[in-house]
Every structure is written in C-alpha cells, then in structure tokens.
Amino acid sequence: MKFFKAILSLLIVAGLVYVLNRSWGPVPALGSFLSPFTGFWQNGENPVPDKKQIVLKVSGLKDDVIVRFDDTGVPHIFAKNDYDLFFAQGYITAKDRLWQMELQVRAASGRLSEVLGPATLTLDQKSRRLGMGYGAEANLKLSMSDKRSEKALTGYTAGVNAYIGQLAPRDLPVEYKLLGYRPEVWKPINTMYMLEQMTLMLAGRSNDLSISNVLKKYGQEVVNNLFPDYPMLQESPIIPAGTKWDFPKLPIPVKNPLKTSDSIAIQVSNTKPFLANSHVLPPAEHKPEGIGSNNWAVGAEKSITGYPILANDPHLELTIPSIWYQVQLHTPEMNVYGVSLPGIPSVIIGFNQNVAWGVTNVDADVFDLYKIKFKDSTHTQYWHDNQWKTTRKREELIYVKGQKEPVKEDIVYTHHGPVTDTDKPESGTPNLAIRWIGHEPGNSFLTFYELNKAKSYGDYRKALTYYVGPAQNFIFADNGKNIAITVNGKFPLKYKDQGKFLLDGTDRMDDWQGWIPAEQNPFVKNPPRGFVSSANQSSTDPTYPYYINWLFAPSERGIRINERLTAMSKVNADSLRMLQNDNFSVMARTILPKLLSVLRNSALSPTQKAAEITLSDWKYQNNPESIPAAIFETWMPLLQESIWNDEFNSDNQAMKYPSRDRTMYMILNQPNEKWFDNIKTSQKETMPDVVLSSFKASLDSLQKWHGKMSPDWQWFNVKGTEIRHLSRSLKPFNAPLIKTGGGAGIVNAITKRNGPSWRMVVELGPVPKAYGIYPGGQSGNPGSPYYMNLLKKWENGELNELIFLSSPDQQHPRMTASGITFKKN
Amino acid sequence: MNILLIVIVTAVLQYFGPWWTVVLAPFLILLWRPATTSFRSFATGFLAIALLWLAYGLYLHIRSEGAMSNRIAEIFSLPNGILLLAVTSFVGGLLGGFAALSGYFTKKAMP
Numbered sequence: 001m002k003f004f005k006a007i008l009s010l011l012i013v014a015g016l017v018y019v020l021n022r023s024w025g026p027v028p029a030l031g032s033f034l035s036p037f038t039g040f041w042q043n044g045e046n047p048v049p050d051k052k053q054i055v056l057k058v059s060g061l062k063d064d065v066i067v068r069f070d071d072t073g074v075p076h077i078f079a080k081n082d083y084d085l086f087f088a089q090g091y092i093t094a095k096d097r098l099w100q101m102e103l104q105v106r107a108a109s110g111r112l113s114e115v116l117g118p119a120t121l122t123l124d125q126k127s128r129r130l131g132m133g134y135g136a137e138a139n140l141k142l143s144m145s146d147k148r149s150e151k152a153l154t155g156y157t158a159g160v161n162a163y164i165g166q167l168a169p170r171d172l173p174v175e176y177k178l179l180g181y182r183p184e185v186w187k188p189i190n191t192m193y194m195l196e197q198m199t200l201m202l203a204g205r206s207n208d209l210s211i212s213n214v215l216k217k218y219g220q221e222v223v224n225n226l227f228p229d230y231p232m233l234q235e236s237p238i239i240p241a242g243t244k245w246d247f248p249k250l251p252i253p254v255k256n257p258l259k260t261s262d263s264i265a266i267q268v269s270n271t272k273p274f275l276a277n278s279h280v281l282p283p284a285e286h287k288p289e290g291i292g293s294n295n296w297a298v299g300a301e302k303s304i305t306g307y308p309i310l311a312n313d314p315h316l317e318l319t320i321p322s323i324w325y326q327v328q329l330h331t332p333e334m335n336v337y338g339v340s341l342p343g344i345p346s347v348i349i350g351f352n353q354n355v356a357w358g359v360t361n362v363d364a365d366v367f368d369l370y371k372i373k374f375k376d377s378t379h380t381q382y383w384h385d386n387q388w389k390t391t392r393k394r395e396e397l398i399y400v401k402g403q404k405e406p407v408k409e410d411i412v413y414t415h416h417g418p419v420t421d422t423d424k425p426e427s428g429t430p431n432l433a434i435r436w437i438g439h440e441p442g443n444s445f446l447t448f449y450e451l452n453k454a455k456s457y458g459d460y461r462k463a464l465t466y467y468v469g470p471a472q473n474f475i476f477a478d479n480g481k482n483i484a485i486t487v488n489g490k491f492p493l494k495y496k497d498q499g500k501f502l503l504d505g506t507d508r509m510d511d512w513q514g515w516i517p518a519e520q521n522p523f524v525k526n527p528p529r530g531f532v533s534s535a536n537q538s539s540t541d542p543t544y545p546y547y548i549n550w551l552f553a554p555s556e557r558g559i560r561i562n563e564r565l566t567a568m569s570k571v572n573a574d575s576l577r578m579l580q581n582d583n584f585s586v587m588a589r590t591i592l593p594k595l596l597s598v599l600r601n602s603a604l605s606p607t608q609k610a611a612e613i614t615l616s617d618w619k620y621q622n623n624p625e626s627i628p629a630a631i632f633e634t635w636m637p638l639l640q641e642s643i644w645n646d647e648f649n650s651d652n653q654a655m656k657y658p659s660r661d662r663t664m665y666m667i668l669n670q671p672n673e674k675w676f677d678n679i680k681t682s683q684k685e686t687m688p689d690v691v692l693s694s695f696k697a698s699l700d701s702l703q704k705w706h707g708k709m710s711p712d713w714q715w716f717n718v719k720g721t722e723i724r725h726l727s728r729s730l731k732p733f734n735a736p737l738i739k740t741g742g743g744a745g746i747v748n749a750i751t752k753r754n755g756p757s758w759r760m761v762v763e764l765g766p767v768p769k770a771y772g773i774y775p776g777g778q779s780g781n782p783g784s785p786y787y788m789n790l791l792k793k794w795e796n797g798e799l800n801e802l803i804f805l806s807s808p809d810q811q812h813p814r815m816t817a818s819g820i821t822f823k824k825n
Numbered sequence: 826m827n828i829l830l831i832v833i834v835t836a837v838l839q840y841f842g843p844w845w846t847v848v849l850a851p852f853l854i855l856l857w858r859p860a861t862t863s864f865r866s867f868a869t870g871f872l873a874i875a876l877l878w879l880a881y882g883l884y885l886h887i888r889s890e891g892a893m894s895n896r897i898a899e900i901f902s903l904p905n906g907i908l909l910l911a912v913t914s915f916v917g918g919l920l921g922g923f924a925a926l927s928g929y930f931t932k933k934a935m936p
Contacts (some may be wrong), residue, residue: 002934003934005934006934010930010931013924016923017848020916031845032843032844034917035839036882037844037881038839039844040897041885044885044886044890044894174897732895782892782896783892
C-alpha cells in the first residue's frame with residue numbers, strides 16, 4: 001500500500017509534467033508558457049522603459065559600435081565601417097522584430113508548414129511553384145560577388161545571429177512561445193527572400209488569362225474598346241505629358257505577323273478547388289486597390305524654405321508590427337535616416353545630409369504567361385523556335401510539422417521560367433510557364449545602399465542602374481535644389497501589348513527580346529511645373545516609345561496631387577503633410593453630378609430622397625464622419641458590378657472587368673452603349689435604370705449592415721479600417737478600432753486593410769528637417785510600450801519629427817539615456 | 826519553514842533551468858523533511874509553488890500594467906490577466922502539491 005501510494009503520486013506528477021510539456025492542437029505547451037519564469041509573463045515590459053546602457057562584447061567586429069535610442073524607441077547606430085554598421089542593424093532589428101523577420105522569410109521561401117503544420121501547405125506550395133527560391137538563389141550569387149553587398153549581408157547576418165545566440169528561452173518573442181517553435185539561424189539568402197517577397201507583392205501577378213478570356217469571348221474589337229491602353233476619361237501621367245524623349249530609340253520588337261489568336265484557350269474554371277498535388281498555382285488573387293503609393297517633391301521655387309521638400313507614403317497592407325522599421329545609420333562615409341524592411345540591410349526610403357528619396361510602385365507588365373507545348377506527358381521536352389528543347393527540373397521539399405516525410409515536388413522549368421500555371425485547371429497538369437522579373441538575377445540591394453550614401457543627382461541616377469525589380473517610381477530631391485523622378489526597374493523590351501494576353505511559348509518572337517536601356521527609362525529632372533510626383537498611375541503619356549504596361553492604377557490620386565501641387569505655393573512640410581491627408585474624391589467630382597441628375601428625374605422613396613439630398617450637399621470629402629462619402633463609396637462598386645456582372649461574371653471563366661476610368665467614360669459619354677442592358681432580364685435596361693437600381697441597392701446594403709440612416713453610416717464606421725497583427729489570427733494583438741477617412745482612389749489612401757504604411761516629409765537644406773510616422777511602433781512585442789505608441793498620431797494624420805543626429809555624442813532633448821555599445825572582442 | 830525552503834530553491838532552479846524544475850524542490854524537501862500528514866505535505870507544496878508563481882507573476886503583471894498578460898488572457902477567453910494569474914498559480918500549485926505528496930509517500934515507502 002505504501003509503495004502503491006508513492007508510485008501513484010509519482011505517476012501523477014510525471015503525467016502532469018508530460019501533459020504540460022507538450023502542445024495540444026493550438027494550445028501551446030502550458031508548463032513553460034504559464035511559468036512566470038519562462039512564459040509569456042516575461043514578455044510584458046515596463047511602460048516606462050528602463051534607462052540603461054548595455055555593453056556587449058562581440059567577436060568579429062572591427063571597431064566599437066554605439067547605438068542610442070530616442071524617445072520613440074528608434075535606434076541611432078554609429079559605426080566606423082560598413083560591416084560593423086550592418087552587424088548592429090541586424091542585431092537591433094532582430095531585437096525588436098525577430099519573429100516578423102523570420103515569419104516573412106518563411107512565407108517567401110515556402111517553409112511555413114515546417115513550423116505551422118499542414119494548414120499552410122498550399123501557401124508554401126505556391127511560393128515553391130512560383131520559383132521564389134530559384135530567384136533568391138540567383139540573386140544571392142550576384143550579391144555575394146560584389147564587395148559592398150557581401151559586406152552588408154554578412155555583417156547583417158552575423159548581427160541577427162548574435163542576437164539569436166544570446167536569447168534565453170524566457171526572452172523569446174511571445175509568438176514563438178504561443179506557436180511553440182524557436183528561431184533558427186539567419187542566413188544571407190533570407191535577405192534575398194525578403195526582396196523576392198516585395199517583388200511578389202508589388203509585381204507578382206498578371207491579367208493575361210482573364211483578358212485573354214475576354215478576347216476569346218468578345219473579340220478584338222470589344223477588347224480594344226473596353227480595355228484601352230491609356231485611360232480614356234482622365235489621366236495625369238507621372239512624367240508630365242509633353243516631356244521629350246531625346247535618346248536614340250532601340251528598334252522595337254515586332255509581333256509574329258502569322259500569329260492568330262487561336263492558340264488562346266479559355267480558362268474553363270477557376271472555381272474548382274485548387275488541387276494540392278497538381279503542381280498548379282491557385283488562381284491568382286487580384287492586387288487589391290490600396291496597394292500603391294504616393295510620392296512627390298516640390299522644387300526650391302515652390303517651397304518656403306528655398307530648398308526642395310520631398311514626401312512619400314507607401315500604401316501596403318497595414319499590419320502591426322509595421323512592415324517598416326525606422327533607423328538611423330551612421331559611418332564616416334554616410335549618415336542616413338529612414339525606414340528599413342526588417343531582414344534587409346540599409347534604409348529603403350529616407351534621407352541623408354544631402355538628398356532624400358522615396359518610392360511608389362510602377363505596375364509594370366513583368367509577369368507573363370506562356371502557353372507551353374510539351375512533347376509528351378513526361379514534360380521533359382517542349383517545342384520552341386521550331387525544335388524540341390529540354391526542360392530542367394527543380395526539386396522542392398516541403399517539410400510539414402507532424403509529418404515524417406516531406407512533400408516533394410519536381411517543378412518543370414523552361415527557358416521562360418517555371419511551368420506552374422494552367423489555362424485548363426480540370427486537366428490538373430500545368431501548361432503555362434511564368435516569365436517573371438522575380439527570376440531575373442540582379443543585385444537590387446545596391447540601389448538602396450548607394451542611395452543611402454548619395455550626395456548628388458548624379459549619385460542617384462547611378463544608384464538606380466543597379467535596380468531590377470519590383471519597378472518603382474524613385475523620387476528624388478537634393479541640396480543642389482534638384483528634383484527628379486525616374487520610372488525605374490529592369491523593363492523587358494517588348495512589342496506593344498506583348499503580355500497583355502497569354503503568349504505563345506513555342507514562338508521565339510514572343511520571348512522577351514532584351515531590355516529597355518536603364519538610361520532610357522522614363523524620367524524627368526526639374527520640370528517647368530516645379531514639382532514631380534507619382535501615384536502609381538500611367539508612367540508616361542502614349543508618346544513614350546516603349547511598352548511598359550497597358551493598365552496602371554486608376555488616375556484619381558495622381559490627378560488630385562498634381563492639381564494641388566500646381567495650386568500650392570510657399571510649400572512647407574506641414575502643407576505637404578496636409579496633402580498626404582487629403583480626403584478629396586476626384587471620382588465623386590467626376591461622376592456624381594451625372595449620377596445625381598439621374599436621381600433627380602426618378603421617383604424616390606423618402607429614405608432615398610434623403611440620401612440624394614445628402615449627396616447633393618456633399619463637397620466630395622471622404623472625411624471620417626461623412627455619411628455621403630459612405631453612401632457614394634458603397635454605391636460605386638455596386639454600380640460597376642451592375643453594369644458589367646451580366647457580361648463579365650462567369651462561373652467557368654475568369655474575365656477581367658473594364659476599368660473604373662472606362663466605366664465612368666461610358667456613363668458620361670456613351671449612355672446608349674449596349675453594356676448597360678442587363679442581358680439576364682427580358683427588359684431593356686438603360687444607363688439611368690442601372691444608376692437608379694444600384695443606388696437603391698447601396699442604400700439597402702447600408703441599411704442591412706448599419707441600420708437606418710444615422711451616425712452609424714459615418715464613413716469610418718462603414719469602411720471599418722482595421723490593423724491586424726501580422727499573424728492575422730491573434731486578435732488581442734490587433735490595433736484597436738481606428739477612425740480614419742480617405743479610401744481607394746483618395747490621396748489619403750486608407751481602405752479597410754491597406755493604406756499609408758509610412759508617411760514621410762523631408763525639408764532639404766543645410767540641415768535636413770524630416771517628419772514621419774507609421775501606424776504601430778518600433779517594437780514587435782505586444783507587451784512593449786513601443787508596440788503601438790505611434791498609432792494615435794498616425795490616425796490623427798500627424799507626423800513626428802525624425803531625430804537626425806550628426807554625431808554619436810550630439811545632445812538632443814528627445815534622446816534617452818538608454819543605449820547599447822558593441823565592444824569588439 | 827518547508828514552504829520558505831521550497832520557494833527559495835525553486836526560484837533559483839526556475840531562474841536558471843527549464844520550467845519542469847518546479848517539481849524538484851517540493852519532492853526533495855518533503856522527502857527530506859516530511860510533514861506530519863499527507864494532506865499537510867500536499868498543502869505545503871501547493872502553497873509554496875502557487876505563492877511563488879503568484880508573487881512573481883503579479884510582479885510582472887503590475888510592472889507591465891498587464892500589457893502582455895491581459896492580451897494573453899483574451900486569447901484564452903479570460904476576462905483579464907489577474908484571472909489568468911489565478912489559473913497560473915493553480916497549475917503551479919497542483920504541480921507543487923503532487924510533487925510534495927510524492928516526496929512524502931516516497932519517504933513513507935522507504936525502509
């Protein structure tokens with residue numbers, strides 16, 4: 001009996017330890033998770049940050065590095081050479097954002113399932129099939145062969161690993177504790193994966209299939225009519241119309257004159273479930289409007305300071321922690337401040353003593369699909385240029401948590417790229433190759449590295465030549481009072497509209513035929529209008545000799561920015577901040593008077609009449625409290641859908657819809673077009689019918705979700721902007737509800753999930769004065785006082801002054817006493 | 826006295842070692858200095874560990890103003906970090922209690 005009791009109680013202890021030492025489904029191993037000595041309790045930080053000086057001995061450094069923190073937690077790093085500098089940047093970034101860095105690399109490289117299990121397998125397969133690793137490996141080779149990038153990558157890598165190496169289990173970011181894994185060793189290729197991920201996000205999709213389906217169904221004439229290569233209604237291109245292209249043009253490739261469109265097949269279904277083992281990519285998601293950006297720079301004569309002022313706000317998915325990380329980097333050769341991307345050394349958008357720069361996305365056509373003709377089902381040979389050519393195979397092994405054997409896939413590569421898409425999903429085998437800029441070997445990192453050090457316009461132009469993709473509108477201003485913008489990236493030299501439709505993988509003349517020379521990329525320096533700007537709209541007017549794309553982001557933001565900048569004088573940082581927060585709707589100004597004239601001639605219920613009056617009194621401002629803004633924003637998508645759904649929405653073939661610009665042109669100028677008729681009804685609908693029915697539907701929809709017209713209809717509430725934690729599932733880590741105006745097509749481009757992920761304004765001059773903010777904070781730790789400390793100011797449209805120190809011992813009232821000194825060993 | 830001993834030894838073990846070292850001190854100390862009854866043994870271990878986890882957890886909770894604990898509580902559908910702290914100390918207490926009980930019974934079983 002004595003023994004029995006002893007053994008039984010010991011078994012209970014062992015059982016308890018066993019149960020608490022392992023995870024159960026989504027529940028983490030509770031023993032270490034709950035223990036205050038190792039668990040999440042350790043991740044709560046003192047809201048008044050400790051003011052302490054930490055000294056760390058590090059081997060491998062050539063000199064000492066000093067890091068000081070300001071009162072928003074931004075690190076200011078002072079080093080004597082590049083290696084040490086990037087070591088410290090890696091260490092400090094990991095200290096604040098380790099889980100984010102690693103998660104993003106895992107997502108890019110298709111290795112999420114290794115730690116998260118089968119739930120993320122399809123995501124991983126997508127990354128693998130797209131050849132993210134293929135691109136990253138090619139880029140790494142080039143990057144390691146250049147001294148500058150090699151130093152930066154090895155330094156940064158050593159820094160991240162030095163941080164990981166000293167982490168005790170209790171210090172792990174709370175996400176690791178919740179999800180039950182540990183950070184792994186950082187590698188230089190991770191930076192390449194981060195760059196690939198940016199290329200994927202900004203230049204990783206195409207309309208080729210959906211527009212080819214329109215062509216197949218409605219013919220060339222309808223495509224030309226509804227999908228023009230330049231906006232029909234309104235545009236204000238990035239490079240001002242009329243800019244001269246004074247360079248010797250390269251001969252432009254020609255389309256094979258024998259080509260018919262017969263080779264183009266209709267994609268039979270994209271509603272079929274994605275076959276996990278078919279090697280076929282899932283149907284591409286459309287890039288949501290709201291992923292884009294604004295930037296502009298006003299020249300010295302327009303500014304009150306007598307020097308240029310530059311502004312940039314990149315619009316990306318708003319997450320917390322922010323995709324950006326503020327940092328100042330200082331060596332004897334450079335002194336730069338701005339935002340970096342965790343995982344990539346250097347500053348991506350920022351300024352130094354002499355220059356400032358920023359970026360917006362170009363939307364170039366650099367993702368093309370080629371129809372491949374294989375000899376047989378082994379896919380070892382394919383027909384190209386009148387001969388059978390041999391494919392290569394790339395083995396992808398995806399390890400999945402909880403499964404012994406990795407999921408293995410052999411991806412077939414032609415000279416175009418990986419064959420992973422299909423226009424016949426029911427066959428289950430891919431027959432479309434992807435030619436994508438993300439596979440083009442390059443060392444785009446050097447562009448940022450050289451911009452960080454740039455002193456002049458010449459340095460800027462030289463830095464841009466290293467860039468491959470994702471193509472960006474690089475805006476620039478310097479102390480020499482120059483302003484400039486370059487539509488920059490490695491652009492394939494194509495015949496007009498090459499890649500608008502599915503391309504023929506057997507025809508040599510459909511291959512990319514070389515590149516637009518970097519110096520012939522569209523650019524403008526010190527234009528007569530006194531400012532430069534971009535908002536993802538058409539790069540140039542139709543006189544530019546080369547094809548970049550047939551469709552760019554809608555023009556409204558660009559139009560508004562250019563109107564405002566033309567009208568403004570004596571500009572200062574604050575007036576540009578106001579422009580970043582501008583809520584004016586060019587769309588409403590363009591179309592609403594016409595729509596209201598229809599409503600006034602129609603019989604309306606009292607509610608509808610009230611809404612019509614509200615809209616009539618509206619000044620086209622998408623302010624947070626505006627009810628008419630909410631009505632208009634609900635109405636517009638419904639109006640477009642009710643015009644096009646009957647002809648373009650189909651269960652068995654994904655078809656591209658005509659653009660907003662084309663739709664508004666038709667409403668304003670072609671009210672008798674047949675497209676207004678709903679072909680699914682026996683009556684013949686006209687433009688006013690569609691306007692009226694969609695108006696009623698939008699009010700019904702608002703009523704359904706928000707009750708009768710009341711303050712609940714305020715735009716911020718209807719829009720419901722939310723900033724989610726990067727996991728997208730740990731709700732308590734999300735930002736609280738926020739109240740903002742703006743919207744898609746508005747300069748203040750805050751939609752439900754996307755928006756200005758960083759707002760920056762830089763006044764150049766003898767001492768640059770800069771301002772910036774992102775929604776979130778420096779720290780990725782939800783238990784840190786720096787997790788969301790900048791959110792409120794961002795929500796209010798305010799900016800923080802960015803503290804730009806000139807030396808490690810410069811005094812500044814906002815610098816704190818805390819810091820880290822890395823001592824060489 | 827045993828409670829104090831367990832608290833001190835466990836605090837040191839937990840600070841340097843993994844979480845499961847929490848069962849070592851209650852077991853060994855009750856093996857060495859058993860209480861008069863099995864119930865008292867269990868109570869000693871339970872109170873010692875529950876108190877230790879409660880005190881340290883409360884310190885971390887208050888110092889951070891619940892910045893992390895309140896959020897984690899929400900993930901586990903608890904109203905606030907204090908309740909999560911109660912759960913935490915109860916789990917710690919169970920571990921300590923059964924470990925102490927094992928120490929007591931093992932001593933009894935020894936010749």
